[in-house]
Amino acid sequence: MLRVTEIFHSIQGESTHAGRPCTFVRLTGCPMRCTWCDSEYTFTGGEHFTLDAIMQRVREFGCKLLEVTGGEPLAQREAFDLIKRLCEEDYEVLIETGGYVSTEDVDPRAKIILDIKCPASGEAERNHWPNLDRLRVDQDEVKFVIADRADWDFATRIIKEYELERRAKAVLISPAWEQIDLQELASWITQSGLNVRMQLQLHKYIWGSDAHGV
């Protein structure tokens, strides 16, 4: 059984897959408490679903791109079984993980979108650094949410130290919602010379920042 906050079909709002129709399985619970978290409603509640019930629900949407997210999707042990089932049914599976849990046991067919927490999140101490060694350049992406200049300086240091431009399919730079001037962030990126990708959360522009299940 897995505790599930919501299952829905929408437009992927982030990553190199932004703009594509996508089914989302949002699992309940997260061991972290990022200061700017926009998913606090996933910390508690949810409904228990068997793996079969989840598979049946996602099949109804008829969409082969699927993201397992949260909360922290890898915090529930059975999530690894769900990911395997989805891969076996030929879904293109994206895992949006907060970077605290090891990705070691994730089915290798799934694509990892790995958050690296910056200082303003309050959770930078909990980054599980060995996850960076498992990145695959053809399919995995890393994401930094930037709230201020100190976050950007942290991100540039980590990008260089771990050679992330070379090791990940994309290095995503995402502004913390309404916390940082977008033009200022864009200028830091262009001045840096780094091969990174600034991304905005497309779904928030379409449905608003507080919408769930769309």
Ligand code: SF4
């Ligand atoms: S890891 Fe994600 S869900 Fe968990 S507190 Fe941070 S932003 Fe929220």
